[in-house]
């Protein structure tokens with residue numbers, strides 16, 4: 342790879358990273374999303390008294406729906422920069438694609454739970470939705486770890502943002 346290409350690669354690689362504020366916002370939205378989903382599961386499976394359980398489930402779902410909207414907004418905002426640049430650099434493609442597939446499944450089954458299901462179809466759709474939901478945290482974690490490992494080593498040397506990229510240019 343020529344020096345110019347190395348430099349371009351290094352700059353692009355830097356810009357795959359989410360800015361601190363966006364990253365924190367995304368983590369907060371994901372924590373709220375997963376937390377409220379888990380809250381519903383605990384209430385649903387641990388509480389026996391019907392009326393109290395239904396009331397608590399309703400609160401959890403109201404907050405879950407709000408967290409879902411915020412998460413979808415955050416995903417949309419980051420997909421043009423983060424996912425597109427990462428894809429162009431051939432870094433973290435497989436775990437990134439798994440994440441996008443998981444979000445697509447969650448969104449489709451979430452929509453179905455709200456608008457489409459009836460008494461017969463609700464249990465399997467619900468099961469599919471929350472299993473994908475519970476799997477989301479380890480998937481995101483694996484994506485972050487793999488992404489960090491695939492980072493080109495931009496040494497904090499004078500050339501840091503320039504020519505000396507002792508890069509692992511391997512797709513992950």
Ligand code: HEM
Nearest residue numbers: 375378379381402409447448451454455467471474475477
């Ligand atoms: C972008 C991702 C997600 C979206 C768009 C989404 C959306 C939704 C929607 C619209 C509902 C139906 C709400 C209602 O009936 O009032 C729902 C229910 C639920 N979600 Fe999510 N959700 C997502 C991620 C998650 C995650 C990560 C979990 C983690 C466990 C989760 C767990 C649940 C549970 C347990 C329910 C209740 C299921 C039921 O009513 O039978 N969801 N979700």
Ligand code: HEM
Nearest residue numbers: 358359424427428432433434437438440441485488489492
């Ligand atoms: C095919 C799609 C995707 C690709 C190619 C991709 C690529 C990458 C790469 C290369 C990194 C490492 C950045 C670095 O540390 O230098 C990374 C980190 C990360 N990715 Fe993705 N990603 C994709 C989709 C997603 C999605 C859908 C999410 C939503 C949760 C996501 C969230 C993150 C987060 C939170 C990090 C760690 C924070 C950071 O260092 O910026 N990615 N991704």
